Amino acid sequence: xxxxxFKMPDLGEGTxxxxxxxxxxxxxxxVQEDQVIAEVMTDKAAVEIPSPVTGRVVSLTGQPxxxxxxxxxxxxxxxxxxxxxEAPAAVAAPPAAAPKAQAATVAPALPAAGxxxxxxxxxxxxxxxxxxxxxxxxxxxxxGPGGRISAQDIEAAISGKGGAPARPAAAVRxxxxxxxxxxxxxxxxxxxxxxxxxxxxxxxxxxxxxxxELESLRQYLNSRQPKGSxxxxxxxxLVAALVRVLEKFPQVNATHDxxxxxxxRHSAVHVGVATQTPDGLKVPxxxxxxxxxxxxxxxxxxxxxxxxxxxxxTRDELTGSTITVTSLGKLGGIASTPVINAPEVAIVxxxxxxxxxxxxxxxxxxxxxxxxxxxxxxxxVDGFDAAAMIQALKEKLEHPxxxxxxx
Numbered sequence: 155x156x157x158x159x160f161k162m163p164d165l166g167e168g169t170x171x172x173x174x175x176x177x178x179x180x181x182x183x184x185v186q187e188d189q190v191i192a193e194v195m196t197d198k199a200a201v202e203i204p205s206p207v208t209g210r211v212v213s214l215t216g217q218p219x220x221x222x223x224x225x226x227x228x229x230x231x232x233x234x235x236x237x238x239x240e241a242p243a244a245v246a247a248p249p250a251a252a253p254k255a256q257a258a259t260v261a262p263a264l265p266a267a268g269x270x271x272x273x274x275x276x277x278x279x280x281x282x283x284x285x286x287x288x289x290x291x292x293x294x295x296x297x298g299p300g301g302r303i304s305a306q307d308i309e310a311a312i313s314g315k316g317g318a319p320a321r322p323a324a325a326v327r328x329x330x331x332x333x334x335x336x337x338x339x340x341x342x343x344x345x346x347x348x349x350x351x352x353x354x355x356x357x358x359x360x361x362x363x364x365x366x367e368l369e370s371l372r373q374y375l376n377s378r379q380p381k382g383s384x385x386x387x388x389x390x391x392l393v394a395a396l397v398r399v400l401e402k403f404p405q406v407n408a409t410h411d412x413x414x415x416x417x418x419r420h421s422a423v424h425v426g427v428a429t430q431t432p433d434g435l436k437v438p439x440x441x442x443x444x445x446x447x448x449x450x451x452x453x454x455x456x457x458x459x460x461x462x463x464x465x466x467x468t469r470d471e472l473t474g475s476t477i478t479v480t481s482l483g484k485l486g487g488i489a490s491t492p493v494i495n496a497p498e499v500a501i502v503x504x505x506x507x508x509x510x511x512x513x514x515x516x517x518x519x520x521x522x523x524x525x526x527x528x529x530x531x532x533x534x535v536d537g538f539d540a541a542a543m544i545q546a547l548k549e550k551l552e553h554p555x556x557x558x559x560x561x
Contacts, residue, residue: 156233157231158206158207158209159230160207160231161224161228163203169196170223170224171223172196172201173195173220173337174192174216174218175195175218176193177191177214178193181213184210184211185209185210185211186208187204187208188205190205192228194222195341200339207231209231212231212232213230215227215229216228219335275296275298275302280303280305280308280432283305287311289308294311295307298432340434351493354496357530357531357532357537358527359537359540360489363551364512365507365552367553367554368391368554371391371554386449386452387452389479389504390448390449390455391448392479392502393440393443393451394451394558396425396547398557399547406539407476408534409476409499410496411497412497423442424443424476425439425477425479426478427458428478428481429459429463432463436472437472438458438472439471439472440455458471475498477500478500479502479503480501480503481504484506486505486506487505489505491529492527492529493529500540502526503527505524505525507522508522508524526544
């Protein structure tokens with residue numbers, strides 16, 4: 155038998171270890187050169203690793219969730235060319251144009267049950283929903299990317315549209331605990347959130363903004379869009395206004411280089427857009443927002459957000475932000491305390507806009523009100539400067555014409 159030992163490759167940017175997220179093959183499988191054999195996670199991104207040779211898998215190193223050092227044994231192949239008489243049923247077809255190990259395929263699906271041939275793609279929340287409803291995931295056709303099963307697919311199955319058993323009518327006691335390893339994207343999210351709250355003294359500031367005029371402008375611009383075009387939301391207006399405001403508050407458009415003990419004030423405005431995905435929170439980046447028009451900003455927000463949700467965002471699209479905006483949309487609530495996306499020093503949060511009675515010139519009027527909930531790194535942004543910046547942003551949003559006028 156001719157053995158080929160493949161070691162964990164150097165994935166760049168100073169990576170010394172990588173976490174095994176998912177094996178795409180198992181011992182005994184016959185694989186082809188360039189077939190994806192594993193999904194690993196660095197501190198920066200997820201990476202799909204292709205096989206360097208054609209052969210049979212002899213051994214694997216590391217279970218999902220375990221760390222493997224760069225340069226240590228990852229997988230061993232038998233490359234003697236003696237293919238099995240009958241190909242194993244579990245071998246997956248080689249994916250087309252599999253990327254090399256250095257090419258990051260960001261935001262992988264979380265580990266799924268089953269062999270590669272019977273892989274069921276669904277998030278832990280969707281799996282729990284299916285388990286509670288008594289729905290067999292293997293019987294559900296996924297409507298998401300790559301056949302991923304969504305919560306909506308489970309609802310369809312429950313209602314009988316997907317051919318799965320209906321929800322039991324009688325209430326019954328449930329038993330058991332589902333154990334979910336904290337690995338991959340969820341591990342990185344947990345570590346970064348913990349580090350941000352531990353290391354950064356957050357200063358929270360919440361302000362009420364009257365967006366009645368902004369809503370009128372938004373509706374007017376949407377009415378002029380070609381039929382079928384995506385509607386403008388508040389987010390591109392917020393980003394456009396933020397670009398203008400940051401010209402006067404450069405200390406907020408900054409990142410902290412802890413290793414060199416420096417604050418880096420950026421001329422460019424690279425806006426991170428906190429995005430909920432099936433795999434957890436990701437922050438794709440709208441690069442050079444200062445050089446984009448309103449519609450260009452809106453289009454780029456849609457593009458990078460969809461790339462993150464569909465696991466197609468590149469490493470470059472998920473790094474390099476200088477300030478982040480976050481919105482829960484209709485779930486925005488009254489106020490929130492967003493966590494800073496380190497190494498940035500500020501994050502601006504948007505809460506839902508609702509009509510409220512307000513007093514104006516001694517009379518009660520119905521106005522559309524939205525809160526901005528923001529957090530700042532109090533080590534580098536003083537409370538006065540943080541409040542002044544949000545007040546300047548409020549003025550732009552309450553008088554939206556000023557967003558497009560040079561001061």
